[in-house]
Amino acid sequence: MRLAPNPSGPLHIGHTRMAILNDEYVKRYGGKLIVRMEDTNPPTVYPEAYEMICQDLDWLEVKYHEVVNQSSRFEIYYEYAEKILAAGHGYMCSCESEGWRKMKDESRECPHRNTDPEVNVGIWKRMLAHEFQPHEISMVVKTDINHPNPAVRDFVAMRQVEEPHPLTGTKYKIYPLYNFSVAIDDHLMGMTHVLRGKDHLNNTIRQEYVYDHMDWKKPVFLHYGWVSIEDTVLSTRQIKAAIANGEYSGWDDCRLGTVAALARRGIAPGAIRQYWKDVGTKAVDIRFSWENLYAMNRDIIDADAVRLFFVRDPVEKRIIGIDRLQSSALLHPGLPDMGTREVVLEGDMRVFLTAEDAEGLEPGKILRLKDLGNVEIVDEHELRYVGNDLNVLKKGAKIVHWVGPNSVETTVHMPDGTSIAGIAEKAALDYIGKVAQFERFGFVKLDSADGGGIVAFFTNK
RNA sequence: GCUCCCAUAGUGUAGACCGGCCAAUCAUUCUAGCCUUUCGAGCUAGGGACUCGGGUUCGAAUCCCGAUGGGAGCACCA
Numbered sequence: 001m002r003l004a005p006n007p008s009g010p011l012h013i014g015h016t017r018m019a020i021l022n023d024e025y026v027k028r029y030g031g032k033l034i035v036r037m038e039d040t041n042p043p044t045v046y047p048e049a050y051e052m053i054c055q056d057l058d059w060l061e062v063k064y065h066e067v068v069n070q071s072s073r074f075e076i077y078y079e080y081a082e083k084i085l086a087a088g089h090g091y092m093c094s095c096e097s098e099g100w101r102k103m104k105d106e107s108r109e110c111p112h113r114n115t116d117p118e119v120n121v122g123i124w125k126r127m128l129a130h131e132f133q134p135h136e137i138s139m140v141v142k143t144d145i146n147h148p149n150p151a152v153r154d155f156v157a158m159r160q161v162e163e164p165h166p167l168t169g170t171k172y173k174i175y176p177l178y179n180f181s182v183a184i185d186d187h188l189m190g191m192t193h194v195l196r197g198k199d200h201l202n203n204t205i206r207q208e209y210v211y212d213h214m215d216w217k218k219p220v221f222l223h224y225g226w227v228s229i230e231d232t233v234l235s236t237r238q239i240k241a242a243i244a245n246g247e248y249s250g251w252d253d254c255r256l257g258t259v260a261a262l263a264r265r266g267i268a269p270g271a272i273r274q275y276w277k278d279v280g281t282k283a284v285d286i287r288f289s290w291e292n293l294y295a296m297n298r299d300i301i302d303a304d305a306v307r308l309f310f311v312r313d314p315v316e317k318r319i320i321g322i323d324r325l326q327s328s329a330l331l332h333p334g335l336p337d338m339g340t341r342e343v344v345l346e347g348d349m350r351v352f353l354t355a356e357d358a359e360g361l362e363p364g365k366i367l368r369l370k371d372l373g374n375v376e377i378v379d380e381h382e383l384r385y386v387g388n389d390l391n392v393l394k395k396g397a398k399i400v401h402w403v404g405p406n407s408v409e410t411t412v413h414m415p416d417g418t419s420i421a422g423i424a425e426k427a428a429l430d431y432i433g434k435v436a437q438f439e440r441f442g443f444v445k446l447d448s449a450d451g452g453g454i455v456a457f458f459t460n461k
Numbered sequence: 462g463c464u465c466c467c468a469u470a471g472u473g474u475a476g477a478c479c480g481g482c483c484a485a486u487c488a489u490u491c492u493a494g495c496c497u498u499u500c501g502a503g504c505u506a507g508g509g510a511c512u513c514g515g516g517u518u519c520g521a522a523u524c525c526c527g528a529u530g531g532g533a534g535c536a537c538c539a
Contacts (some may be wrong), residue, residue: 004539005539006538008539029490038539040538040539041538041539043538044538044539091465092467093537097536097537100537101535101536104535105463105535107474134537135537137537138537140537147463147464148463148466149463149464149534149535150462150463150464150534150535151464151465151533151534151535152464152465152534152535153466153535156536156537157534157537158537159537160537161537173490175537177536177537177538177539178536178538178539179539182539187517197533198466198467198532198533199534200464200533200534200539201466201486201533201534201536202464202533202534203463203534203539205465215462221468225466225467225532225533226466226467226531226532226533228532260465266516275473278473278474278487278489279473279474280473280474282467282468282469282529283466284466284468284473285466285467285468285531285532285533286472286473287473288473289471289472289473289474289490290470290491291472291489291490292473292488292489292490293471294489295488295490296488296489298502299502300499302501302502303502305501307501309499330498333497333498333499333501333502334501334502334503368498369498370498370499371498385501390498393498399498399499402497402509432479437499437501438499439499439500439501440500440501441499441500441502442501443501461500461501
């Protein structure tokens with residue numbers, strides 16, 4: 001089987017379906033998975049993409065056995081173009097493209113369609129020798145000019161491109177077009193199964209003509225449905241432009257739907273795999289559900305995510321009635337073996353609560369500071385320590401999280417581009433690079449830390 | 462316009478090929494409760510769907526036809 005990305009940019013969430021599904025088939029039924037870079041249109045090739053795509057696949061845990069660039073196979077396409085012409089299954093056409101298309105629409109043969117094969121081969125050799133200008137001539141594969149579907153009638157297979165290719169420069173100027181190179185490569189590389197999106201349905205029909213012309217055995221073609229992904233920027237061209245003008249920090253900007261961004265945000269590759277396995281290969285058009293992906297992600301990351309306190313919109317309170325308090329909280333209540341995080345309040349008896357918790361506290365009421373102790377509300381600024389008896393919870397005391405004075409400024413960047421500022425407990429510094437759960441807030445990827453504090457990306461609830 | 466693909470709960474998905482065991486599966490979401498020093502996890506209960514109309518049949522989610530709706534292609538892009 002194969003993955004055939006266009007190296008115009010790195011992979012995004014939409015691309016991961018073909019990667020995961022093909023990989024999953026190979027892992028289940030055996031065989032080889034070839035990554036074939038479809039780089040036969042120089043203007044759209046983004047040189048860095050070759051490497052980025054492989055990194056994305058590695059991150060996704062897609063096991064490919066080989067990477068091939070179509071740009072290394074020009075001679076092969078030339079050879080088969082000549083074979084097709086010689087067999088009378090193609091022709092050299094110098095029609096102006098618009099007129100040619102119109103004739104096809106009307107099921108009319110163009111004047112070149114019945115040129116003798118030998119003459120065609122002769123013209124083809126002259127084309128290869130660059131005796132023509134781009135657009136002046138092209139090589140066309142015959143299908144059926146009377147095919148009921150106009151989209152299937154005769155298609156251009158080879159054309160000339162002057163723009164240098166990032167990998168091969170101007171050594172080759174005669175480029176194959178998609179349907180031609182794909183049919184040839186799929187056969188030559190021994191594909192038994194071609195699993196791709198439904199948007200290729202008509203391409204499959206066209207490619208089958210090449211198989212028939214060459215008398216090749218066809219692979220099994222499978223087409224899965226269209227996926228609509230909302231609320232996410234995916235367009236490679238748009239992203240590229242926005243990175244260039246500084247609007248996005250890079251391909252892994254957490255607002256984007258690229259694989260790199262999801263990785264940086266703390267989405268586990270296993271969640272993406274599970275999601276696509278769940279969706280399967282049906283030909284129905286579906287809406288991508290971030291919600292479902294997040295649910296699967298939560299399942300995976302929950303076990304490894306340490307629990308930490310993060311206080312957004314902090315409000316300062318002073319604890320009176322005691323000089324020293326020590327908190328020892330489990331890093332993961334479900335997995336006590338992960339250990340604890342310790343906080344000592346001594347001398348400076350301030351704590352910070354989130355504004356939401358700190359609002360409307362009625363004097364006299366008891367509040368439980370999670371894993372620290374119980375306090376009675378004195379007034380807007382002070383809390384009196386009243387012991388550590390958990391039974392207050394049964395009496396209806398509210399429980400809140402908090403951080404002490406010795407904590408770290410933290411900014412959490414949300415996927416919608418907003419960011420939330422707050423304070424995280426100091427232990428967060430020990431988990432930079434990991435996914436943690438900010439209690440009562442959500443899972444975050446602790447991205448980096450410097451003098452200014454911690455930068456985190458919101459993963460999901 | 463032409464050609465093609467598709468149609469089960471909010472979102473996905475099983476069942477459809479080989480009609481009955483389907484008053485329709487599972488996941489997620491939602492609601493209520495339990496548990497819990499998180500609004501996380503877990504547990505319990507509940508809500509929620511076969512697009513419509515014909516036909517075949519003793520019997521249709523399943524087969525056939527039509528309508529409607531959604532999507533794709535009609536490039537010297539991939």
